[in-house]
Amino acid sequence: MTPARQLLSEFVATALLLAIVIGSGIMGERLAGANDALTLLANTLATVGGLYILIEVFGPVSGAHMNPAVSAVMAARGELPWRQLPGYVVVQLAGAACGAWLANAMFDLSVLQLSDKPRHGFGQLLGEVVATAGLLLVILRAPSSRIAAMVAAYIGAAYWFTSSTSFANPAAAFGRMFSDSFAGIAPADVPGFIGAESIGALLGVGLHKLLSPSSRG
Template identity: 50%
Template sequence: MLIHDARRAAVAEFAGTALLLIAVVGSGIMAERLFVEQAGLALLANAIATGGALIALILAFGPISGAQFNPVVTLAAVLRREMRWPRALAYMAAQVTGTIVGVWLAHGMFALPILQLGIKPREGGAQWLAEAIATFGLLAVIFGCRAQGRPAVAYAVGAYITGAYWFTSSTSFANPAVTLARALTTSFAGIRPEDVAPFCLAQCVGGVAAVSLFAWFERRAD
């Protein structure tokens, strides 16, 4: 297992998150072009592409880094004493950098300006609550499925995110690095920069709540 090699693991987190954002943003751009003024169909295409890419990426990069692709998942690993801060910070830096590069590469593929700032408003208590719930559910799926092995986690996470695109008012960003990167695109998947911080805070709240609940579950099971 290469997961013990910190350098390879960080590069895997960078590559995986870059490819994830290429899938998120690229499929959003394609959906906008194919389904003009049909937001429902565009969202469906975006959700399916993202969920499918997540499954593949977790299976591909999981043996190298654990395929976290998400600072909240990495923070959860620290809180659960499964990872130390030095490696966690390297993971988080790789995740944030990877998501930004992924957005730029998606723009390049569709011949769009590389540097953009999001213009789509995503604000208000309902959407912040949705992000907390989306992130709580994501970590619950990860924690609950891990005992069944990586393939189970990959398929469960892909299915959950595909569904959460539809059952949350925010379309389930559930990832601070993804949220930051999506502020760098004016495409279907974008978010205004001023809306990023409340989303990220809500995601952290949901993540910590999931860690706390599963810590209680595990204490009760002992």
């Protein structure tokens, strides 16, 4: 695949991922009223299904990272050329913002908005460390034929067992601040999430190495 096609793939995949996450949150909130449990369940199911499809469709083109932390790890492992990493990160962030704006527009909300939903505190940041470490561990250890299903299943589980509802993705944290909805995050809390996700990615890689024979790294 040419670099241009790979970048287009990452942009479209990330935009669709954020549209799925944010759009299903808006729909779930409207249909469930004040029942946050039902809203989160709807959000989870849509994300699991959407993530599986996106990885299957865009994986053969660009790897379907949709996540700067994943792209950085792939570059460190030699599976993505370092020269392509900045482009991947830029289009992932741009795609995340566009996906949020698309979701806002589909539900007749103001397209340009910022979230005021607070997501901070030690517990939530620890949740992001755990969520991202687990995600990287799954990505690095899953058989290639089952990676889409295993990543989607893990994220679905982590929506419920982590206190942060498992963003596990700096691009997702960036994009979600552009929607003042159920899935949003206040801009002031985004740096903390990105920092926690970066730590989690390093821990996931480290744990993978500890579990692997030295020849596999």
